[in-house]
Amino acid sequence: MANRFPPSMKPTTHFTSLKREVFGRVTQCRIGHCFSGEYYNRFVPSENVNCPCGEELQTREHILRTCPRYEDHRHLLRSVSRDISLPEILGTKDGIAALAKFLEESGAFTKTGTPRRPQETPSFEDEPDPVDSDDESDDGG
Ligand SMILES: [Zn+2]
Incomplete structure (x- = not known):
């Protein structure tokens, strides 16, 4: 039901505009190879x-x-499809745009199903104190 676009040589709009991680989840979700019990049931029995x-x-x-x-x-999904029709969400341009926003904000279909934490830049204050070597380097007594 996600395959409703004619073949094209050009990359799709959502391919060129989305963050790579979100694009990956959009694609996995559309083709059904996503983090979900349904998928595990078939492919990852553990x-x-x-x-x-x-x-x-x-x-x-x-x-x-x-x-x-x-x-x-x-x-976000209802704004393009009131009853959240999967063919609309997974197979139309507006649906996919809404899906991308939904996935990005909700964290759905990540391994944990919750949003990834933005990586924080380490700050100088977080650095461990340098080891003071003066005290122990003197072996002359
Ligand atoms: Zn649930």
Whole structure:
């Protein structure tokens, strides 16, 4: 249902405009190869297939449409498709743009399902104190 664009030699709009990590998740989500119980159920039997919210099988549709963990961000999807129709979300230009925003802000379909923390620049104050070597270097007594 995600494959609704005619073949093209040009990269898609969302390919050129999204952060690489988000683009990766958009693509994984569209083709179904995403971090979800549904996927683990088929390909990674060692992983849990249930959703942290209590749903027995965490499907892509569950995450996008009904999981309470993402209710706060679901308006992003509803703005292009009132009933969050997956063919619309996964297979139209507006749908994919909304999906990208939803994934970026909610952290859905990352390994933990929560937003990645922005990496903080280390500051000088966080550096360990330099070892004071003067006291121990004197072996002459
Ligand atoms: Zn859930």
